[in-house]
Amino acid sequence: MLYREAGDFKTTYVADNQTFPLKLDRIGFWVTMAVAWLVIPFVINDYWASSLLVPFLIYAIAAIGLNILTGYCGQVSLGTGGFMAVGAYACYKLMTSFPDVNIMIHIVLAGGITAMVGAAFGLPSLRIKGFYLAVATLAAQFFLVWLFNKVSWFYNYSASGQISAPERLVAGVAVTGPSTPAWAQYLICLFFVTVCAIIARNLTRGTLGRSWMAIRDMDIAAEIIGVNPLKAKLTAFAVSSFFVGIAGALFFAVYLGAVEVGEAFGIQKSFLVLFMIIIGGLGSIFGSFAGAAFLVLLPVALKWIGVDVMGWPTDLVAHFQLVIVGALIMFFLIKEPHGLAQLWRLAKEKLRLWPFPH
Amino acid sequence: MSADFLYGIEVVINGLMAGVLYALVALGFVLIYKASGIFNYAQGVMALFSALTLAGIMSGQVPFAHLINAIFGTDIHYFGWNVPVLAAIILTLIVMVIFAWCVQRFVFRHLVGQEPIILFMATIGLAYFLEGVGDLMWGSDIKTLNVGLPQGGSRFVEDATAGLGGDDFFGFFIDKLDMVATVVAIILVAGLIAFSQYTKQGRAMRAVADDHQAALSVGISLNFIWVLVWSLAGLVALVAGIMWGAKSGVQFSLSLIALKALPVLMLGGFTSIPGAIVGGLIIGVGEKLFEYLIGAPYLGGATENWFAYVLALLFLVFRPQGLFGERIIERV
Numbered sequence: 001m002l003y004r005e006a007g008d009f010k011t012t013y014v015a016d017n018q019t020f021p022l023k024l025d026r027i028g029f030w031v032t033m034a035v036a037w038l039v040i041p042f043v044i045n046d047y048w049a050s051s052l053l054v055p056f057l058i059y060a061i062a063a064i065g066l067n068i069l070t071g072y073c074g075q076v077s078l079g080t081g082g083f084m085a086v087g088a089y090a091c092y093k094l095m096t097s098f099p100d101v102n103i104m105i106h107i108v109l110a111g112g113i114t115a116m117v118g119a120a121f122g123l124p125s126l127r128i129k130g131f132y133l134a135v136a137t138l139a140a141q142f143f144l145v146w147l148f149n150k151v152s153w154f155y156n157y158s159a160s161g162q163i164s165a166p167e168r169l170v171a172g173v174a175v176t177g178p179s180t181p182a183w184a185q186y187l188i189c190l191f192f193v194t195v196c197a198i199i200a201r202n203l204t205r206g207t208l209g210r211s212w213m214a215i216r217d218m219d220i221a222a223e224i225i226g227v228n229p230l231k232a233k234l235t236a237f238a239v240s241s242f243f244v245g246i247a248g249a250l251f252f253a254v255y256l257g258a259v260e261v262g263e264a265f266g267i268q269k270s271f272l273v274l275f276m277i278i279i280g281g282l283g284s285i286f287g288s289f290a291g292a293a294f295l296v297l298l299p300v301a302l303k304w305i306g307v308d309v310m311g312w313p314t315d316l317v318a319h320f321q322l323v324i325v326g327a328l329i330m331f332f333l334i335k336e337p338h339g340l341a342q343l344w345r346l347a348k349e350k351l352r353l354w355p356f357p358h
Numbered sequence: 359m360s361a362d363f364l365y366g367i368e369v370v371i372n373g374l375m376a377g378v379l380y381a382l383v384a385l386g387f388v389l390i391y392k393a394s395g396i397f398n399y400a401q402g403v404m405a406l407f408s409a410l411t412l413a414g415i416m417s418g419q420v421p422f423a424h425l426i427n428a429i430f431g432t433d434i435h436y437f438g439w440n441v442p443v444l445a446a447i448i449l450t451l452i453v454m455v456i457f458a459w460c461v462q463r464f465v466f467r468h469l470v471g472q473e474p475i476i477l478f479m480a481t482i483g484l485a486y487f488l489e490g491v492g493d494l495m496w497g498s499d500i501k502t503l504n505v506g507l508p509q510g511g512s513r514f515v516e517d518a519t520a521g522l523g524g525d526d527f528f529g530f531f532i533d534k535l536d537m538v539a540t541v542v543a544i545i546l547v548a549g550l551i552a553f554s555q556y557t558k559q560g561r562a563m564r565a566v567a568d569d570h571q572a573a574l575s576v577g578i579s580l581n582f583i584w585v586l587v588w589s590l591a592g593l594v595a596l597v598a599g600i601m602w603g604a605k606s607g608v609q610f611s612l613s614l615i616a617l618k619a620l621p622v623l624m625l626g627g628f629t630s631i632p633g634a635i636v637g638g639l640i641i642g643v644g645e646k647l648f649e650y651l652i653g654a655p656y657l658g659g660a661t662e663n664w665f666a667y668v669l670a671l672l673f674l675v676f677r678p679q680g681l682f683g684e685r686i687i688e689r690v
Contacts, residue, residue, distance in 0.1 A: 076475055128674050131397045131478045135620045136674060139667030146664050150657065267617070271482065278479060312428045315498060322490030329483025333476055334468045 003351035019201060036190055041183040049182035050255075056296045057189035058250045063276040063288035064200045065243030070274070071283035072204055073236035074216030075125050079137035081269035082144035083241050085261050086114045087248030089154050092163045095176075095253070096156055103168040103175060103253070107192070111246040117144075118241020125233045129219070141267055148261040164258035176253045185254050192250060196243055201285050203239065212236050213283075244273075275325060279332050281341025290340040298325070368531065369650045370643055375536035377642020378543045379601055383619040384626065384634035385547070386594040391628050392567040393587040396466065396477045400485035402613040404454075404592060407492040409599030409608045411453050413503045414496040415446040421495045447596070454592030455585075457488075462585045489613065498610070503603035508534040539601045546597055547635065550590070559586060621670035627680030636681060641666045 008023045010016045020026045044053065062080060070076050091110035095103065121140040125133050148154050155163045167177030174180045175188045203209050211232040214222035223229050252259045259265075272295065280291020299321055306317035336342055350357075386401045414421065418437040427433055441449070465484065469477055554560035565573040566583045574580060602612050618641070626637025645665040653661030679685055 124671055124675055128678050130475050132624060132674060135624055136671045139664060139671045142664035142667055146660060316424050316428055319490050319493040322486050326483045326487025326490060330465050330480050333480045337476060
């Protein structure tokens with residue numbers, strides 16, 4: 001009753017092919033967009049931006065990127081943190097080398113550089129697969145972090161070994177640097193999230209996305225029916241790294257402002273993004289958002305319940321967080337391998353018939 | 359002989375010793391992988407957990423003390439006794455067996471028949487879970503683990519080899535603990551091989567590794583074998599945990615050695631116990647030599663962090679099944 005498709009007829013192929021076939025979904029999408037673009041920027045404050053919304057949006061981009069590689073193309077990567085570091089350092093070098101160019105262009109270029117690095121590290125995927133590949137991507141993770149630590153050219157020979165974002169303006173408003181207003185931080189991230197999600201959604205339902213899914217479901221069979229595995233796998237690595245690189249650039253330039261590579265882009269970050277797509281749903285753009293939201297909210301919620309309500313010491317709550325995240329991962333893999341996105345789909349199925357299921 | 363050359367040899371020997379420790383962790387992986395096809399990422403955290411448990415039991419800590427204190431407002435930390443080493447090791451083993459049973463009963467029984475990569479991701483979740491439980495039970499502060507193993511460099515080796523070089527060579531510096539670890543590793547491997555060759559349960563284990571369905575049809579209980587294998591992996595983890603814990607203290611970084619065991623396995627092959635050992639030795643020697651010859655002089659050092667992975671990566675491109683692994687055959 002609440003959610004129905006009755007009366008939602010399609011008379012053209014264009015109408016049949018649209019992203020959200022149901023009218024209710026379309027309305028929901030535009031309402032969400034309207035709230036995100038027109039309401040939140042006016043009510044946002046520093047706390048909401050820095051602890052929830054900005055990290056959520058940035059992780060959503062990273063999760064979309066990893067989901068393309070792992071969820072759609074079936075290649076598990078544990079190098080997300082390393083690729084985010086590539087995006088961050090590329091953005092930093094571009095920002096400091098060409099200070100007059102708009103930061104938006106730098107962020108996109110940083111994504112492009114990451115895409116090239118990602119494709120290079122994707123080369124072994126042509127020979128190896130499964131967890132062999134997962135371990136091989138660990139090589140990328142450790143090598144890249146070491147590289148950015150040791151080669152001082154990457155951090156402009158600064159004494160601390162950190163990189164920190166200089167102030168850059170977009171349309172006269174600072175979006176990086178310490179004096180950035182919360183709404184500007186939020187809006188630039190929202191812009192990239194929107195663009196990335198639209199690109200990803202349309203890539204995954206086109207030829208390229210179908211060849212990725214064919215490789216995921218069974219690579220040998222896909223090769224026999226004419227999918228080029230070289231092209232499919234390398235484009236998956238490149239596109240995935242492009243998004244992850246943008247996420248890394250935003251994470252450094254907009255969100256943190258100053259970054260120490262081992263701390264911000266270590267192996268824990270790779271696992272965090274992987275967990276987001278497992279919990280959110282492998283092979284689903286909506287799932288990337290759901291997983292990112294879940295794992296950004298969880299620590300905040302746990303801290304609120306544990307420290308503020310129950311009065312427990314913070315380290316105890318941090319330990320509980322590990323237990324809960326680990327248990328959730330196992331629970332989702334056992335009960336619902338397609339994650340929150342599948343739960344949402346099931347809920348919609350139920351809602352179609354509710355309240356008269358027979 | 360020139361002193362430089364002798365230093366090179368010393369680096370190789372120390373690399374071999376470090377390789378033994380990698381191989382110890384890798385052994386646990388191979389055991390589980392052969393019997394159940396699960397690539398157990400949590401092996402390193404199991405080593406950490408067992409070392410934490412051993413240290414906790416020995417010093418008479420109250421399990422979950424922080425949690426109990428936070429909930430009930432009490433202030434308890436220690437029972438006030440010290441458990442002798444041997445008893446503590448046995449108690450820890452019991453804990454690891456219970457853990458093995460729980461893992462089998464609550465997680466992997468429900469994942470039978472899933473794709474390997476799903477199982478792999480489940481063990482990553484298990485690693486997080488176990489790490490959290492370990493911290494909750496025993497606290498996250500760094501503990502020292504003293505089970506009476508010798509520490510420091512061996513004077514004997516140093517004196518005996520001092521005469522090899524010139525005046526500026528003072529003999530090989532070899533950690534006593536590494537020597538003990540080597541001996542323990544040899545005993546452990548011999549024991550495991552004897553167990554799998556000559557006992558009923560060991561043979562059943564090998565049968566399961568060969569073919570699950572055939573093993574089922576001759577009346578071998580898969581559930582029992584899997585619990586057994588996870589318990590054995592727990593035992594190996596405990597040994598590795600004791601060695602690493604005695605070397606560098608019981609702390610979170612202990613679980614990162616598990617990651618080092620991954621390239622070891624890729625080099626040696628996931629299904630081969632000798633492969634795990636040879637792979638461990640190659641990685642141990644390789645990364646120490648690379649650091650000594652190329653890393654420290656030209657690349658700014660700390661190459662040990664990634665050398666093993668890159669070596670394994672290059673190796674895999676040419677021989678995906680590893681040195682001793684079974685040939686990978688794929689069917690559509």
